[in-house]
Amino acid sequence: MKPKTITLDDIAKRLNVSRVTVSKALRGHPDISKQTTESIKNLAKELGYTPNYMARNLSSKKSHTIGLVVPKIAHFFFGSLIEAVYDTAFENNYEIILTVSQENAEREIKHLQTLLSMRVDGIIISISEFTKDIEIFNAVQKMGIPLVFVDRVMEIPGFSSVAVADRTGTFKAIEHAIKVGYSKIGHIAGFDNINIGNKRNLGFEDAMKHHNLAINPNWVVQGGFGEEDGYNGFMKIYKSGSLPEFIFTVTYPVALGVYAAVDDLGLEIPKDIDIMCFGNSDINRFISPSLSCVNQPTDKLGKSAVELILEHINNPNMEEKHIEIETDLILRETCVRNNLKSDLAEIQI
Amino acid sequence: MKPKTITLDDIAKRLNVSRVTVSKALRGHPDISKQTTESIKNLAKELGYTPNYMARNLSSKKSHTIGLVVPKIAHFFFGSLIEAVYDTAFENNYEIILTVSQENAEREIKHLQTLLSMRVDGIIISISEFTKDIEIFNAVQKMGIPLVFVDRVMEIPGFSSVAVADRTGTFKAIEHAIKVGYSKIGHIAGFDNINIGNKRNLGFEDAMKHHNLAINPNWVVQGGFGEEDGYNGFMKIYKSGSLPEFIFTVTYPVALGVYAAVDDLGLEIPKDIDIMCFGNSDINRFISPSLSCVNQPTDKLGKSAVELILEHINNPNMEEKHIEIETDLILRETCVRNNLKSDLAEIQI
DNA sequence: TCAATTAACTTTATCGATAACTTTTATGAA
DNA sequence: TTCATAAAAGTTATCGATAAAGTTAATTGA
Numbered sequence: 001m002k003p004k005t006i007t008l009d010d011i012a013k014r015l016n017v018s019r020v021t022v023s024k025a026l027r028g029h030p031d032i033s034k035q036t037t038e039s040i041k042n043l044a045k046e047l048g049y050t051p052n053y054m055a056r057n058l059s060s061k062k063s064h065t066i067g068l069v070v071p072k073i074a075h076f077f078f079g080s081l082i083e084a085v086y087d088t089a090f091e092n093n094y095e096i097i098l099t100v101s102q103e104n105a106e107r108e109i110k111h112l113q114t115l116l117s118m119r120v121d122g123i124i125i126s127i128s129e130f131t132k133d134i135e136i137f138n139a140v141q142k143m144g145i146p147l148v149f150v151d152r153v154m155e156i157p158g159f160s161s162v163a164v165a166d167r168t169g170t171f172k173a174i175e176h177a178i179k180v181g182y183s184k185i186g187h188i189a190g191f192d193n194i195n196i197g198n199k200r201n202l203g204f205e206d207a208m209k210h211h212n213l214a215i216n217p218n219w220v221v222q223g224g225f226g227e228e229d230g231y232n233g234f235m236k237i238y239k240s241g242s243l244p245e246f247i248f249t250v251t252y253p254v255a256l257g258v259y260a261a262v263d264d265l266g267l268e269i270p271k272d273i274d275i276m277c278f279g280n281s282d283i284n285r286f287i288s289p290s291l292s293c294v295n296q297p298t299d300k301l302g303k304s305a306v307e308l309i310l311e312h313i314n315n316p317n318m319e320e321k322h323i324e325i326e327t328d329l330i331l332r333e334t335c336v337r338n339n340l341k342s343d344l345a346e347i348q349i
Numbered sequence: 350m351k352p353k354t355i356t357l358d359d360i361a362k363r364l365n366v367s368r369v370t371v372s373k374a375l376r377g378h379p380d381i382s383k384q385t386t387e388s389i390k391n392l393a394k395e396l397g398y399t400p401n402y403m404a405r406n407l408s409s410k411k412s413h414t415i416g417l418v419v420p421k422i423a424h425f426f427f428g429s430l431i432e433a434v435y436d437t438a439f440e441n442n443y444e445i446i447l448t449v450s451q452e453n454a455e456r457e458i459k460h461l462q463t464l465l466s467m468r469v470d471g472i473i474i475s476i477s478e479f480t481k482d483i484e485i486f487n488a489v490q491k492m493g494i495p496l497v498f499v500d501r502v503m504e505i506p507g508f509s510s511v512a513v514a515d516r517t518g519t520f521k522a523i524e525h526a527i528k529v530g531y532s533k534i535g536h537i538a539g540f541d542n543i544n545i546g547n548k549r550n551l552g553f554e555d556a557m558k559h560h561n562l563a564i565n566p567n568w569v570v571q572g573g574f575g576e577e578d579g580y581n582g583f584m585k586i587y588k589s590g591s592l593p594e595f596i597f598t599v600t601y602p603v604a605l606g607v608y609a610a611v612d613d614l615g616l617e618i619p620k621d622i623d624i625m626c627f628g629n630s631d632i633n634r635f636i637s638p639s640l641s642c643v644n645q646p647t648d649k650l651g652k653s654a655v656e657l658i659l660e661h662i663n664n665p666n667m668e669e670k671h672i673e674i675e676t677d678l679i680l681r682e683t684c685v686r687n688n689l690k691s692d693l694a695e696i697q698i
Numbered sequence: 699t700c701a702a703t704t705a706a707c708t709t710t711a712t713c714g715a716t717a718a719c720t721t722t723t724a725t726g727a728a
Numbered sequence: 729t730t731c732a733t734a735a736a737a738g739t740t741a742t743c744g745a746t747a748a749a750g751t752t753a754a755t756t757g758a
Contacts, residue, residue: 055714
């Protein structure tokens with residue numbers, strides 16, 4: 001039933017040339033005369049020849065493919081990141097094999113093994129929340145396949161990374177809040193064991209120290225990255241007896257949790273409590289009041305990650321490299337005091 | 350520099366058996382004794398053997414891989430759909446090769462050719478807004494690779510599809526609006542040339558006819574699926590001189606455009622104009638007032654699409670099949686009249 | 699007891715290409 | 729005229745597996 005697929009040999013036989021001649025002609029190799037090349041290409045098109053990548057890659061030991069591992073797809077940040085990676089890869093004539101760990105460390109390992117088996121030329125990964133084990137990365141290294149971490153980075157010698165400047169990004173946001181006039185500042189933070197939690201915490205501390213503001217431990221809670229973490233975090237702060245004027249949250253879902261908690265408590269943003277978060281999303285724009293944030297330029301992140309892995313692929317002995325992408329603030333209706341109209345100049349939508 | 354990768358031959362030589370014995374042992378073939386199998390598996394693990402899928406697939410003529418083509422990733426519907434496809438494929442031990450057309454018909458063709466070259470076992474596609482040409486699908490058919498359309502369907506004989514029940518979904522929404530008490534109903538619709546536009550239009554007409562309501566042509570505009578289409582559409586209706594009580598929009602971005610237009614005009618939702626849309630998203634939940642909609646169960650869609658393509662793969666002579674997934678209404682703060690509290694029972698978040 | 703079967707491997711062919719040589723013919727410089 | 733070189737192919741080996749058929753010794757069964 002399966003129709004026979006056309007191969008180089010089929011074309012070769014019809015034209016009474018060797019298979020290699022056909023292969024070369026189709027690749028535009030100068031060995032083959034213009035005439036021959038043309039007639040080969042014509043016949044190939046006529047027969048609907050479709051090159052077999054498995055054969056090609058097996059033979060050439062190049063797959064022209066990059067593996068991408070992310071924790072989630074249906075998420076603003078990762079969705080945009082993935083799209084940027086695809087676009088950049090497409091421009092460079094590389095294919096992407098995307099796999100999704102669903103924030104599951106074991107599944108992540110399975111996916112990495114699959115990518116190794118597929119003999120991808122390189123791997124770009126944003127690790128799951130729960131990734132601890134280094135073993136699989138050693139295996140990758142042993143096979144000589146370059147790997148680049150994006151955004152969620154494991155600090156293992158020998159691997160390059162592209163990350164958002166989490167620390168200075170957070171610094172900027174806190175500093176902005178201080179300029180707006182706040183001094184009682186809280187933080188619903190992420191856990192320290194993952195770089196994006198850790199770095200953002202440091203940025204918060206930097207800014208407070210830099211501006212000689214004391215950190216009130218009642219106003220700082222640590223937790224995960226989801227809405228419920230934000231909700232519970234705010235409730236905990238509320239129950240401590242006093243509220244800060246402004247709260248920074250480690251992600252936008254955490255901020256959404258705060259919105260819900262504030263609403264449940266009959267309070268109002270930004271009157272009773274003002275807020276900013278790390279990370280942009282569609283929702284930031286449409287929620288009311290619209291939510292100012294530290295923006296991660298996902299397009300630059302994705303582009304850099306692809307470019308970096310390509311560097312590694314084309315130059316196997318390259319040293320590791322750590323790229324930080326600067327953030328910018330997107331100011332909307334939160335954390336903008338009326339008496340500081342000048343800030344509005346920076347506003348983006 | 351590239352470290353030598355371990356092959357079946359390496360293992361075979363070390364144990365003084367043939368390569369085929371190793372291959373069979375690793376696959377758990379009954380030909381090989383328990384002892385031999387065990388020692389082979391142990392050595393394979395010890396050496397860090399990683400099977401070469403290209404060689405395996407070339408030889409076995411199966412890739413255990415499904416190609417997926419979507420127009421976008423960073424979009425609520427497609428993001429969720431992709432995630433469902435990945436999850437279902439993962440459960441069935443299939444890999445997914447995802448490609449993104451970015452709503453570009455030429456890019457879509459390139460991607461399809463790539464998937465053919467990769468010799469995927471089957472293809473799942475949601476076509477771009479601008480796909481017209483059938484030629485590439487004929488090529489797919491000629492190669493005997495099964496293909497299933499999801500959501501955005503081209504009606505070509507021989508191809509199966511999985512789609513949302515757009516027509517009855519829209520019918521339900523309009524009927525709900527009528528039950529809520531509206532009779533002056535408008536529609537910001539999609540173009541007729543794509544199935545999701547066409548079917549939703551028909552559903553709208555069905556419902557109006559069924560309830561003996563006249564369609565006011567001033568309140569019906571056709572356009573694309575984006576925010577600007579919603580904005581312009583509403584402005585056009587507004588300029589016609591009279592407003593309906595309720596508007597249905599073909600997608601949620603179109604509804605967001607209406608929100609913006611309504612705001613710019615100094616009107617209010619739902620007081621001055623009430624609204625529902627086809628398609629759910631995060632934003633529907635967080636925008637104010639939160640936006641009721643026809644929900645497309647992306648998990649069922651993705652799951653069915655994978656299951657259907659697997660059926661085709663395992664049974665090459667199977668007849669085409671057209672699956673429709675029923676929708677449900679998600680009722681939030683729009684299109685819920687106070688005097689109809691009973692409706693609130695259905696509310697989901 | 700002897701053909702038939704089975705367990706456990708091995709051999710050979712093949713999948714569809716590319717890499718690295720080699721060959722043949724034509725061309726041109728010395 | 730002769731030798732070197734270039735143009736345009738062709739040959740051979742190989743990539744790393746699996747499929748299918750073949751081998752050998754031990755076991756079975758009537």
